[in-house]
Amino acid sequence: MQLTTFTDYALRVLISVGANEDQALSTVAEIAKQYGISKNHLVKIVHHLSQSGYLSTSRGKGGGFKLARPPSEIRIGDVIRDAENHFDLVPCFSTARKGECAIEPACVLKRALREATRAFLAVTDDYTLADLLRPRRRLQKLLVVNE
Numbered sequence: 001m002q003l004t005t006f007t008d009y010a011l012r013v014l015i016s017v018g019a020n021e022d023q024a025l026s027t028v029a030e031i032a033k034q035y036g037i038s039k040n041h042l043v044k045i046v047h048h049l050s051q052s053g054y055l056s057t058s059r060g061k062g063g064g065f066k067l068a069r070p071p072s073e074i075r076i077g078d079v080i081r082d083a084e085n086h087f088d089l090v091p092c093f094s095t096a097r098k099g100e101c102a103i104e105p106a107c108v109l110k111r112a113l114r115e116a117t118r119a120f121l122a123v124t125d126d127y128t129l130a131d132l133l134r135p136r137r138r139l140q141k142l143l144v145v146n147e
Helices: 005-019 028-035 039-051 076-083 109-125 136-142
Strands: 055-058 064-067
Touching (some): 005 039, 005 136, 076 109
């Protein structure tokens, strides 16, 4: 299973914002520099995280964003579910592709992969953003942007 870049970056944004929670508001430019990723892509991600209730944003000069709720209330499994469009590991998971595989009526692999996906999400549900922020000092040092 592979998460999309969108989900990867969404998790990185939350980690960055959470690690710097005690400082000023975070900005797209700051996070783009920290990770070396596109500002344009991050704008979409921050918007999504805001719409999903993970970030609180403020516009204008001195604006930025912060966590909308405590890190202990942000389950990683929820973030992944909100960011991913689907978990179709193989084409037969999609109803639009139903019947394309010759062995589909007798296939056990499909069931095994569905169980594996459920297990993956169950494990990520056991982690919160607070868990990912435990090495806060190390994270802060790693996320320092040298101008």
